[in-house]
């Protein structure tokens with residue numbers, strides 16, 4: 240087999256960074272999407288793995304950035320095996336109920352990154368993925384996108400953007416599943432990451448631990464012809 244090769248979006252910190260570390264330790268070639276160049280971890284990792292890791296500037300909310308990233312990756316490899324759409328954002332005003340002012344511009348931003356971002360990335364990188372052997376499309380969604388199980392009274396932008404992502408993935412699955420692609424739609428658990436701007440120490444899991452569960456599911460050979468919203472404990476969530 241050719242050297243297994245992956246692209247991860249939003250790899251500066253949090254789950255995306257931990258996934259990059261794990262794949263590198265397993266000998267994968269990794270293209271890591273960098274959104275936050277002033278955050279040093281990814282550049283340090285690139286010095287540790289000069290032959291395996293390539294850092295690529297990538298803002299999934301802008302098609303010109305996604306296309307430039309694709310050109311940078313295509314200059315270095317003729318294929319990608321696994322795409323991990325991990326980049327995601329949440330809002331400071333998420334907790335506002337409908338009796339408080341909603342920040343609609345912020346909701347647009349969340350939709351643009353969380354729902355449309357992965358679609359842009361799939362569109363741009365599909366030719367490289369077509370030439371890969373594993374053909375795995377992985378999407379970090381959230382329990383917050385499950386309509387059936389929602390008990391929240393706010394968080395409109397985040398929940399709606401993840402529900403929209405789930406629908407996008409279903410449509411991709413309908414089209415690309417018969418073309419040999421395997422899909423992983425995933426809720427990673429409540430992680431001590433940086434989504435709220437600083438590390439959330441109250442959460443359940445370090446991203447390093449969450450990445451082990453995530454990678455096991457992304458690379459698992461079970462149920463390869465199905466699309467389910469699966470969590471880190473292997474439980475299926477209703478859409």
Ligand SMILES: NC(=O)c1ccc[n+]([C@@H]2O[C@H](COP(=O)([O-])OP(=O)(O)OC[C@H]3O[C@@H](n4cnc5c(N)ncnc54)[C@H](OP(=O)(O)O)[C@@H]3O)[C@@H](O)[C@H]2O)c1
Pocket residue numbers: 248249250251252253254255272273274275297298299300325326327328352379380381382426427428429430431432433434435442446
């Ligand atoms: N944390 C949780 O408990 C939890 C639970 C369920 C699902 N998730 C999902 O897990 C994924 C990873 O989140 P995380 O918890 O690891 O959060 P994180 O630490 O904030 O990591 C997300 C990464 O994506 C980057 N990013 C933001 N906007 C971007 C853009 N336009 N283009 C490319 N990258 C961008 C972030 O940069 P900045 O730091 O500059 O924003 C950050 O490096 C997200 O999709 C999130 O929705 C998280």
